[in-house]
Amino acid sequence: MQAFASNEDTIVALSTPQGIGAIGVIRLSGKEAISIVNKVFKGKDLTQQASHTIHFGTIRDKDKILDEVLISLFIAPKSFTKEDVVEISCHGSNYIIRQIIQLLVRNGARPARPGEFTKRAFMHGQFDLAQAEAVADLINADSEASHQAALNQMRGGFSDEIKRLRDELIHFASMIELELDFGEEDVEFASREDLKKLIDRLLVVINALIKSFDLGNVIKNGVPTVIAGKPNAGKSTLLNALLNEEKAIVSDIAGTTRDFIEDELIIGGVAFRFIDTAGLRETTDTIEAMGVERTQAKMKEASLIIYLFDLSDLDIVEMNQEINRLENTGVPFMKLGNKVDQVDESLIEQLQTQHPDMLFLSAKDTAHVDTLKERILELVNLDKFKRGDTVVTNIRHYDSLLQTRNALMDVINGLDNQVTNDFVAMDIRQSLHYLGEITGEITTDDLLANIFSKFCIGK
Ligand SMILES: Nc1nc2c(ncn2[C@@H]2O[C@H](COP(=O)(O)OP(=O)(O)OP(=O)(O)O)[C@@H](O)[C@H]2O)c(=O)[nH]1
Numbered sequence: 500m501q502a503f504a505s506n507e508d509t510i511v512a513l514s515t516p517q518g519i520g521a522i523g524v525i526r527l528s529g530k531e532a533i534s535i536v537n538k539v540f541k542g543k544d545l546t547q548q549a550s551h552t553i554h555f556g557t558i559r560d561k562d563k564i565l566d567e568v569l570i571s572l573f574i575a576p577k578s579f580t581k582e583d584v585v586e587i588s589c590h591g592s593n594y595i596i597r598q599i600i601q602l603l604v605r606n607g608a609r610p611a612r613p614g615e616f617t618k619r620a621f622m623h624g625q626f627d628l629a630q631a632e633a634v635a636d637l638i639n640a641d642s643e644a645s646h647q648a649a650l651n652q653m654r655g656g657f658s659d660e661i662k663r664l665r666d667e668l669i670h671f672a673s674m675i676e677l678e679l680d681f682g683e684e685d686v687e688f689a690s691r692e693d694l695k696k697l698i699d700r701l702l703v704v705i706n707a708l709i710k711s712f713d714l715g716n717v718i719k720n721g722v723p724t725v726i727a728g729k730p731n732a733g734k735s736t737l738l739n740a741l742l743n744e745e746k747a748i749v750s751d752i753a754g755t756t757r758d759f760i761e762d763e764l765i766i767g768g769v770a771f772r773f774i775d776t777a778g779l780r781e782t783t784d785t786i787e788a789m790g791v792e793r794t795q796a797k798m799k800e801a802s803l804i805i806y807l808f809d810l811s812d813l814d815i816v817e818m819n820q821e822i823n824r825l826e827n828t829g830v831p832f833m834k835l836g837n838k839v840d841q842v843d844e845s846l847i848e849q850l851q852t853q854h855p856d857m858l859f860l861s862a863k864d865t866a867h868v869d870t871l872k873e874r875i876l877e878l879v880n881l882d883k884f885k886r887g888d889t890v891v892t893n894i895r896h897y898d899s900l901l902q903t904r905n906a907l908m909d910v911i912n913g914l915d916n917q918v919t920n921d922f923v924a925m926d927i928r929q930s931l932h933y934l935g936e937i938t939g940e941i942t943t944d945d946l947l948a949n950i951f952s953k954f955c956i957g958k
Pocket residue numbers: 728729730731732733734735736737748749750751752753754755756757776777778779837838839840841860861862863864
């Protein structure tokens with residue numbers, strides 16, 4: 500039956516989470532939504548009611564009352580899907596919900612597939628594809644920053660920018676196609692200079708969007724923050740203090756942590772993924788060596804490295820070598836002198852003159868760890884984000900932007916090499932295609948199926 504599922508069907512699903520709750524909301528959308536519910540509802544004739552009204556009554560399976568419910572009516576096109584939508588608020592018991600949905604299915608509704616309500620809203624022009632995807636991100640957002648990014652996108656900031664650029668390019672494309680129609684005659688409707696200027700402008704915006712993905716990605720998935728240093732520096736102690744939980748084993752035996760240990764923590768509305776690692780040293784122990792290799796791999800992928808030095812066991816020459824190596828990785832890092840409780844003030848003063856940006860702390864001291872959290876937040880530059888600039892968070896959009904950039908470069912190269920109009924037109928069409936993929940002006944069934952299958956049922 501699923502194979503024949505059509506966009507014309509009236510669909511039904513539970514829209515609130517599975518499980519017991521005070522109420523559960525069952526949603527239907529489609530031409531028959533009101534008439535199907537009307538068949539099993541006793542209270543009023545729902546087909547005669549106005550849009551945006553709520554009605555009290557009972558849902559009955561023949562003579563058996565299943566539940567007392569409230570029915571909300573949304574008549575097309577004034578609904579989320581732009582179809583007739585009925586929401587049944589019933590008591591949130593799994594049994595009642597199952598019984599009601601089965602009854603509605605027996606009366607002609609079809610169980611909705613994942614994301615099908617949102618897909619219909621998209622197909623009826625409620626919003627574009629990038630905005631539909633933001634709905635999924637919004638539901639999944641677990642920090643203030645990722646929530647804000649999804650909200651910005653859902654409200655269309657990003658889409659507007661893409662659409663504006665695309666419209667300008669369409670104008671040029673049509674001019675050049677017109678020239679093609681004139682064939683042999685040497686006419687030029689679209690100035691090549693203006694076209695180049697437009698593409699340069701497009702590239703500036705697109706490059707900025709591409710660059711924003713680094714930030715967008717960490718906002719959405721958490722900032723990968725690696726805690727590294729030599730064995731016994733206090734890395735696991737610091738992880739535990741940050742999380743306020745005995746997550747990692749701490750001991751005075753060097754080489755305690757052998758694999759990496761990871762957990763998420765939200766600081767100032769931003770999700771951070773802290774990764775405690777095996778201490779860095781030369782070792783003949785095979786397992787520990789594998790751990791060290793993993794540490795190095797994690798450091799390369801990190802957005803931020805918190806590098807710990809054990810002040811109670813410090814070789815300054817070696818420390819400076821380590822700092823040099825860190826600088827060469829290109830990954831932002833913080834230098835931490837740990838175990839301040841074990842050393843003289845004079846050592847700290849000496850180090851402070853050499854490295855003014857070094858933070859001295861005891862990983863065992865919660866007040867110190869709070870200061871560290873503030874410093875971490877400062878280091879991850881979220882200013883751009885706070886200003887409400889458009890930030891790309893979706894890898895699909897990122898990919899389309901890269902493709903757009905390539906196609907635009909082809910246009911520029913073509914213009915520089917004075918290729919014929921049909922090639923220029925083709926490259927412009929290519930860029931329009933990739934830009935259109937982002938907002939869904941250009942879609943394929945596969946693309947849509949792929950995007951909406953990631954939604955949950957009922958959304
Ligand atoms: N006095 C003092 N001891 C600390 C401090 N931080 C950590 N330690 C101790 O240092 C030892 C090593 O701590 P760990 O957190 O296991 O060190 P690590 O860096 O994870 O070590 P490996 O997993 O072996 O690489 C433990 O005995 C801790 O209690 C500190 O700020 N002050």
